[in-house]
Amino acid sequence: MTKILEISRSRLHGGQQLRLQHHSSALKCDMVFGVFLPPQAESDPVPVLYWLSGLTCTDENFAQKSGAQKLAAELGMAIVCPDTSPRGTDLPGEHDDWDFGSGAGFYLNATQSPWSDHYNMYDYVSRELPALVETTLPVTDQRCVSGHSMGGHGALMCALKDPDRYVSASAFAPICHPTETPWGIKAFTHYLGENRNHWQAWDATQLVPTVTRQLPILIDQGGDDEFLANQLRPGSLEQACICTHHPLEVRIQAGYDHSYYFIASFIGDHLRYHARALELETHSH
């Protein structure tokens, strides 16, 4: 029986914003995650959007900065926000860099020591955490997934590696081709080792031809994002999707940057996109 500790609970838009702590068996450490429960969850279980955050974030950034809960409360969607890496493990060098180690788990399962003992974020966000929330909170197994930057790539991986587990997928400014861009190369070298053949299973662009089912993907990307050309490369993913006729919509939003202000500006569109896939009734504009 998994024990969950309630760290905080705040009323928000008629629902509840929670921070919950539990011991993760995939990560072998205690983890905190955020949950927004809409008012509808008081009477019936609701579907869940899993939101995967970017480098340096915690479970709190999306909850505090996206403004997503207002519309989620209207639509009747829960939002679950995991942290971005194992915590409290203090591995050698784990906290030295902002783009690797703590806060930078990259939503993969590491194979290299010492990371492989704890850094199994893919199993955590796609298996252990959904199982936990679906057995302990008033939510269904209808799952949507989205995320930002590193977490945008995490969302793409969830959709591409195991599309049957998700109803819909979207991403904000995702890293699209980490095996060819600096953040990804650095992280994959540490987590997965030097042999690049082992990287393919964790690269969205390389996963596109391998899918068992084509789950449509919506991407919003800021046109003035400072990381667009060097780190994110949506064109690589688009090319892979064109070659395999994988449904993908990439919207370049002129003038927007990589910040949460960009996410806040378009999260409503994404929630409605997921709500349509979930066939939720919406009376909002």
Add this chain to the structure above:
Amino acid sequence: MTKILEISRSRLHGGQQLRLQHHSSALKCDMVFGVFLPPQAESDPVPVLYWLSGLTCTDENFAQKSGAQKLAAELGMAIVCPDTSPRGTDLPGEHDDWDFGSGAGFYLNATQSPWSDHYNMYDYVSRELPALVETTLPVTDQRCVSGHSMGGHGALMCALKDPDRYVSASAFAPICHPTETPWGIKAFTHYLGENRNHWQAWDATQLVPTVTRQLPILIDQGGDDEFLANQLRPGSLEQACICTHHPLEVRIQAGYDHSYYFIASFIGDHLRYHARALELETHSH
């Protein structure tokens, strides 16, 4: 000629979220403030909501956490967020306490050394900053004022001390009677000295009978706010308003706490309240 330095600019809901730095003559230090400019400001000057934040906040909390800009972009309102105290002054003991000194300017003009050299936040937020933004940004002199907790009291003071300068006023969980509650007593003792006769001009409840014009006030207060009974005391303000027939609406919101989740839940109501006072056309629900 005042020089303004642009620290950052992000596109947000079709408008712009800015952080701007300038030298304040009232505070004798460099100050940073936030401005949201709605899309309408590209063609015509727009009215301004001045938002005064609470203890420990900076110019950024409201911009990042309130979600107010989405509706402000629809209504055509700018939002100006000053910092909560002078910065960079390093007075003796200034940074020792979270409820006094830096981050805790209480929106008054200090009379006691060494605070009186810099801690003139009332002049700053009600005079210098509006004059600055009205001469340098595409905004009008139609001003609304609101705030949270310490900043809620600041908003009440602006409305009560100089109602002709504002079109409308509201507050979230304001400190209502600081001369009788712990945060206020501590701050006033330092900033204004031991003689309590000099405190009355900076206490909203005591200011109510002195007003030259009655500006209606809307207050939202969380029913589960941990500071309600000990620090905030809306009942004192209500009593003073009843005695003088000052228009005041206090809404106790059951289950809500003191956090930004409470503000995010009701900021839309406040923006619409101010928009009605400004006679802005709104097509939103």
